[in-house]
Amino acid sequence: MIYRIEETTSTNDDARDAKYRHGDIVWAERQTAGRGQRGHSWTSPEGQNLTFSLVLEPRFLPVGKQFLLSEAVALALTDTFAQAGIETRIKWTNDIYAGNRKLVGILIEHSYSGPTLARTVVGIGINVNQKEFDPALPNPVSMAVAAGRTFDRSEVLETFRKRLETRYAQLERGDAEALQRDYRERMYGLGEQRTFRHPDGTPFEAVIEGVRPSGELLLRHVGGPLREYLFKEVEFVVK
Incomplete structure (x- = not known):
């Protein structure tokens, strides 16, 4: 289920609440303390982008194979953008780039139960319709800029949810080889x-x-x- 809220400190913090279960999405219009990788903050103008957190409960996945979950999430995003006509690549570990510009940031936080994962919160920020960016940001881009048109954010989120179901099913089936192959083929800068x-x-x-x-x-x-x-x-x- 998708839970849409107006404002929060961080959707990743909200999504830790036990009331949210596997597959639930917490989508906020405003985050006052959004977080990115390497301790960076994440900000987004209201009404233009998607900032949300996804709850997963991959109890079948050994701790040593947790990167496969990151691969599944990143691939689901590239699948989503392909459906919108936007070619993207995955910059290791899991930023999504259109050309040489950053389209998506991802922050994945795990909790564990012995040798396996117990609960994972995937924080995702997608630049959807934003066209003007803070000059301090090094290389941002949005779906609207990349495709030359605007998008319905709810439709983008629903497409991602469906694409993730497909990729997560691969993970549950143990089809690690396909996930690893697809991830490698879509890596930003591969062979360069x-x-x-x-x-x-x-x-x-x-x-x-x-x-x-x-x-x-x-x-x-x-x-x-x-x-x-x-x-x-x-x-x-x-x-």
């Missing part, structure tokens, strides 16, 4: 030499070769070895 940055700020050049099932990014350093990086061990520099 790109600039990355170590946590200390040191840049380096490498080619993206893929991602491990456990989520590590595989980078072939220019003139060097193939190495794997966990989230926060490397930053993708988008110019």
Whole structure:
């Protein structure tokens, strides 16, 4: 069920409430303390975009395979945009890009029950109809800008919900190979030499070769070895 509210601090915080069950979506017009990856804040003008959190209860999924859930969510979003005529790519770990510009931010927060996941809250911000952005943002874009037309936000959300049902069913069936294949094929910058940055700020050049099932990014350093990086061990520099 979709629960639509006018204002909250963060939909991810709201979605932790036990009254929300598997498949429920909390959609807010305004977030006063929205969060993104790497501790960034997330803001959105009222009435133009989609800011919501999805509740999932993937109790069948081992903790060591939790990245498969991230893949399913990211792929469901790219499926959604394909239906709208917008070609997108997944920037590891799970930002969605149209061209070289960020269309979606995702923040996934898990809780665990022994060796498996218990409950997952997926916070998603989709730029839908916004056409003017804060100049401080490095590279934003919206569906409206990418497609040259406006969208009904409720229809976009419903399309995503249906596409996620399909991808989640793959996950439940244990069809990890298909999820991993599709995720790799849709990776932003796959096979290209790109600039990355170590946590200390040191840049380096490498080619993206893929991602491990456990989520590590595989980078072939220019003139060097193939190495794997966990989230926060490397930053993708988008110019």
